[in-house]
Amino acid sequence: MIALQEGEVPAVTQRGDYAVVAITKHGVELARKLGSSFQNSDVYYMSKFEKGDEEDNGIQLFSGSVRLLLPALFQHYKGIIIIISLGAVVRMIAPLLKDKKTDPGVVVVDDKGENVISVLSGHIGGANELTREIAALLKAHPVITTASDVQKTIPVDLFGKRFGWVWDSAEKLTPVSASVVNEEKVAVIQESGERGWWHYDTPIPENINSYSSIEEAEKDGFQAALVVTHRLLKEEEKHVLNNGVLYRPKNIVLGMGCNRGTSAFEIESVMLETLEELQFSVKSVRAISTIDLKKDEEGLLQVAKKYGLEFSYYTPEELNEMEIKNPSETVFKYTGAYGVSEPAALLKSGASELYLEKKKSGNVTISVAVIPYN
Template sequence: MKLAIVAITRHGIALAGRMLAVLPDTRLFVPEKFRADAERVAPDASCSYPGKVGDQIPALFAAFEGIIAIVSVGAVVRLIAPHLRDKTQDPAVVVVDEAGKFAIPVLSGHLGGANALARQLATALGATPVLTTASDVRQTLAVDLLGRELGWTLEASHETLVRASAAVVNDEPVALVQEVGRTDWWPHHANGRSGPLPANLALFDQLEAIDPTAFAAVLWISHRELPTALAEPLRGKLVIYRPG
């Protein structure tokens, strides 16, 4: 992930120096008056700017996949609000307090990787990651991330993804049908899952083996086309994953 760190105080710049030691491909952005301080902690990776930090947000959003802001949460919310598009395009944004005690994802935590970045920063700084995404907090299955680290793609409407995700986190019965692909996806899923599979997840090896009426959502890992006879019974509840 290509990252930018934004710091607006001397204490923040010092903390940024600790982050830069463990984050490759990262640049530090500071106000012009702190140019010398930034160059001391990041001689080859610092940029200073004139004017207000808010004026830098459009360029940062365009150029970086993730932004770490050593700024108050409230200020960051106000700064980024005018530039938000949608969760498939917005960069990950994580706020870290000047004391380095907390790493707080505020944008694109789940799909954009801010939760994973917060965990990485927490490990590096000895901080606490403040996560609020239900699937990450509960360490359950993230429907829109299943198999992403393995190169799988998914086919489903936004409405179906929302419905299936809600079924998982609300402990409704969900069928997972895996006909192809690697079966070791759970330990690597959504930055790692160490516990057992969710209890509301029922595993099958053929789509035809399930009763569509018994499940709130069906997650199907396959190369096959959807059988015509199942198209209507699974309408609105089927998410298809295509392993590469």
């Protein structure tokens, strides 16, 4: 049992990503229901409602004010579902708030389980989506007040998140969001990345128009822009971000080969130099792809881990199925494949041709492919 004391942050045992908290008899029943049906969640409730099966079910009991439990939950969980009155929750979490980019999503459920309310970090923290999920499980009414959700328009801070898109800078998120919800003329300029970003069952609002290039959008005029590209913008294009957000889709695959024992520093240097030469953003790299002989190559693994990249590898037979322009008998002699970086990039990306066929630099060979999205 967790004994809550003033001035101490209690030790909690985190198993899932979400915490469910209750302090009333009816709330405990709801919490237990959520604990059994909502995967990846940990349940906490007051010890006076102990039923005897808590240890078997991984439920954590506490005594004392629930206010003292919240600092620990804020540190450990990405989302917190609290079955307490909204006003009480607002007062308790107020001293804990830091930044919407780091605060967990907080959702409040009323004691009868009739309403589920998104309270904190609705977009970036995921509280809005969590609200919908919990409401569906409880057959309750989801209450979401975020303007973009209510109006069924683009949530600028979450645009493309489900595809893994990231923004270059958060500086203009707020003013561009204001332009979207205030129905100003907004240009979605998409040069690359997934196309199915509109997920509502209603048409795209009339104030939002899509373009395939900055030049095309400028002919039409706009007051705010959402720019989706893996390309580094030229100086003369950067004015588009005066009231714009630049998104990086994960659509670049690096096929890589190297001599055994090549350092991560050398591999990373070749990667960054190549991307700079191509004027591609490193934030748009999705994966490093190679031959299975290199699946344990420490330098490649370290670079993939550092940049959060997928790491894939293929057998010589799989690589030889790909048609490449630079087959090598020497490479075949040592690996059984006529090439490594080129076919590996093609296989992983699904592209029909390479953006960069093959570049040899020191101990590293690199090829670059851009994932096609139609």
